[in-house]
Amino acid sequence: xxxxxxxxxxxxxxxxxxxxxxxxxxxxxxxxxxxxxxxxxxxxxxxxxxxxxxxxxxxxxxxxxxxxxxxxxxxxxxxxxxxxxxxxxxxxxxxxxxxxxxxxxxxxxxxxxxxx
Amino acid sequence: xxxxxxxxxxxxxxxxxxxxxxxxxxxxxxxxxxxxxxxxxxxxxxxxxxxxxxxxxxxxxxxxxxxxxxxxxxxxxxxxxxxxxxxxxxxxxxxxxxxxxxxxxxxxxx
Numbered sequence: 001x002x003x004x005x006x007x008x009x010x011x012x013x014x015x016x017x018x019x020x021x022x023x024x025x026x027x028x029x030x031x032x033x034x035x036x037x038x039x040x041x042x043x044x045x046x047x048x049x050x051x052x053x054x055x056x057x058x059x060x061x062x063x064x065x066x067x068x069x070x071x072x073x074x075x076x077x078x079x080x081x082x083x084x085x086x087x088x089x090x091x092x093x094x095x096x097x098x099x100x101x102x103x104x105x106x107x108x109x110x111x112x113x114x115x116x
Numbered sequence: 117x118x119x120x121x122x123x124x125x126x127x128x129x130x131x132x133x134x135x136x137x138x139x140x141x142x143x144x145x146x147x148x149x150x151x152x153x154x155x156x157x158x159x160x161x162x163x164x165x166x167x168x169x170x171x172x173x174x175x176x177x178x179x180x181x182x183x184x185x186x187x188x189x190x191x192x193x194x195x196x197x198x199x200x201x202x203x204x205x206x207x208x209x210x211x212x213x214x215x216x217x218x219x220x221x222x223x224x225x226x
Contacts, residue, residue, distance in 0.1 A: 102165055107159070
């Protein structure tokens with residue numbers, strides 16, 4: 001059984017397009033995250049939601065908009081895609097807020113976004 | 117502030133030992149260690165919360181110094197399956213998010 005799943009796994013698109021990545025977790029966790037991993041493998045947090053409420057909003061262009069319809073889902077919508085958006089985007093979840101600092105995070109398989 | 121990991125990369129033969137360090141300029145609330153194999157997601161290894169703590173499983177263990185500003189990951193008698201990039205993730209008091217280190221790429225050769 002997949003704990004954290006993401007779709008699609010690969011996404012190739014043209015500059016200026018709008019795209020979405022979906023994430024679902026079946027672990028019953030309260031907290032979900034979006035991370036961006038660039039070509040140098042730096043893994044950086046973008047957003048975090050706790051029970052559908054936005055908790056962390058790092059310095060991310062407002063072209064990126066997360067949405068959590070329920071605590072098992074966290075989607076990421078990206079408007080007007082740019083070349084620099086090319087990266088692997090990971091969704092993750094953990095058991096409880098605050099617990100992100102003392103509970104493990106479970107990562108999804110990642111979505112490799114390539115902007116041409 | 118991003119923690120600093122060292123070394124950036126290391127190549128070992130099977131059976132050799134490795135130490136990966138993670139340093140912060142501020143006292144930490146916790147340190148997490150993750151391993152990421154090529155093309156895969158990071159996978160949790162362990163978390164340390166207390167100064168002076170040492171914990172581990174199988175041949176992989178980690179320590180957290182008394183000042184809670186440095187952690188080290190120890191890989192003993194390395195196996196081929198240990199290859200991957202190791203990340204520490206740190207949390208500081210009053211800021212409940214993980215900031216991941218720069219990563220250490222470990223390659224084990226037969």
